[in-house]
Amino acid sequence: MEIRIEGLCKYYQSEGKTVKALDHVDLTIPANEIFTLLGPSGCGKTTLLRCIVGLETPDEGEIRIGGDVVWSGSQGISVPTEKRGLGMVFQTYAIWPHMSVFDNIAYPLQVRGVSRDAIREKVARALRFVQLEGVERRSATRLSGGQQQRVALARALVAEPKVILFDEPLSNLDAKLREETRKELRRFLSDLDITAIYVTHDRVEALALSDSIAVMRAGKVVETGTPQKIYFDAEHRYVADFIGRANQIQATVSSHENGHTRVETAMGPILCQPRDGLLQGSPATLCIRPEFIRITNQPTQDGVNVLEGTVEALEFVGEVYEAEIRVNEERLLARIDPDVQVKEGDVIRMRLDPAHCLLLSA
Ligand code: ATP
Numbered sequence: 329m330e331i332r333i334e335g336l337c338k339y340y341q342s343e344g345k346t347v348k349a350l351d352h353v354d355l356t357i358p359a360n361e362i363f364t365l366l367g368p369s370g371c372g373k374t375t376l377l378r379c380i381v382g383l384e385t386p387d388e389g390e391i392r393i394g395g396d397v398v399w400s401g402s403q404g405i406s407v408p409t410e411k412r413g414l415g416m417v418f419q420t421y422a423i424w425p426h427m428s429v430f431d432n433i434a435y436p437l438q439v440r441g442v443s444r445d446a447i448r449e450k451v452a453r454a455l456r457f458v459q460l461e462g463v464e465r466r467s468a469t470r471l472s473g474g475q476q477q478r479v480a481l482a483r484a485l486v487a488e489p490k491v492i493l494f495d496e497p498l499s500n501l502d503a504k505l506r507e508e509t510r511k512e513l514r515r516f517l518s519d520l521d522i523t524a525i526y527v528t529h530d531r532v533e534a535l536a537l538s539d540s541i542a543v544m545r546a547g548k549v550v551e552t553g554t555p556q557k558i559y560f561d562a563e564h565r566y567v568a569d570f571i572g573r574a575n576q577i578q579a580t581v582s583s584h585e586n587g588h589t590r591v592e593t594a595m596g597p598i599l600c601q602p603r604d605g606l607l608q609g610s611p612a613t614l615c616i617r618p619e620f621i622r623i624t625n626q627p628t629q630d631g632v633n634v635l636e637g638t639v640e641a642l643e644f645v646g647e648v649y650e651a652e653i654r655v656n657e658e659r660l661l662a663r664i665d666p667d668v669q670v671k672e673g674d675v676i677r678m679r680l681d682p683a684h685c686l687l688l689s690a
Contacts, residue, residue: 330394414493579592
């Protein structure tokens with residue numbers, strides 16, 4: 329089901345001040361996508377999720393689920409949570425410790441008065457789905473963190489919602505289990521006709537899991553796109569910075585040539601991807617990720633975007649070295665394969681791949 333949010337505002341009063349937790353949010357979440365709300369702590373992700381669910385009442389705007397208005401300020405509509413057809417999985421698994429795995433999963437069906445036979449069948453299907461067959465009689469607390477999270481997922485899925493919402497569901501798991509569960513979750517969700525809305529502040533989780541990501545800041549959605557679009561081709565400095573490490577360098581647009589835009593920087597001229605709306609002479613930010621800076625000692629290069637710099641710091645971070653390289657007054661962060669022989673103090677030549685030199689408006 330598609331979810332459409334228009335002009336949504338939510339204000340809190342805190343210590344005599346008004347906090348704009350949501351500030352005119354417009355968002356369309358396509359049916360059957362895994363859609364992530366990503367942003368730093370306090371940007372309004374949880375508030376948006378809670379407004380969609382109906383646990384929080386917005387101040388203005390409209391929310392539609394599958395075409396039906398479930399909340400509208402102007403029309404005075406407010407559909408209660410239990411009638412919105414949603415499933416939820418939270419950070420704390422909210423598993424009932426005194427109940428068995430079976431009873432935990434069966435609970436949403438029992439409160440709806442579903443027949444015992446139908447409950448047995450649906451719970452069995454949910455258990456199969458999350459690969460927890462055989463533990464249904466066990467107390468839910470006698471499971472590992474990853475298994476408990478799967479119980480929470482099964483409980484959210486058992487009532488066959490068209491939309492499922494996740495609020496940082498993996499944040500209580502250790503790094504390895506978190507990665508495994510993330511992969512599993514992606515597989516689970518891809519096999520279902522379900523729209524998933526996922527809240528996280530973890531960029532890797534967002535990139536790995538999502539079909540689309542909305543990056544939020546201070547109650548607003550800054551940019552929405554596929555993980556690849558957000559990572560490789562962000563339109564905003566804030567987004568490029570938040571989603572991964574990026575070198576950001578002051579530049580001035582000098583010319584447009586052969587499908588590229590040339591800018592002047594303290595490092596010299598650089599050819600970049602063209603970006604509409606940047607006139608000659610206008611200031612811009614050149615953005616390049618560390619992995620697109622290649623160390624090169626080949627004299628046969630065409631010379632485009634080839635720079636010389638001094639390795640000022642070198643740090644081994646597993647898999648690669650991270651190098652800070654000074655070029656005139658600028659410092660670039662680059663990733664260097666361990667088989668490339670460099671040491672601190674070396675003067676090296678590198679190439680900034682023009683296909684990955686992005687221009688953001690300043
Ligand atoms: P986190 O990742 O830390 O949970 P978030 O992006 O989910 O952050 P929200 O929890 O939605 O952010 O909070 C958005 C803003 O609203 C914050 O400034 C927060 O302090 C404020 N806020 C949230 N709930 C309340 C409340 N009940 N009363 C007052 N202010 C609140």
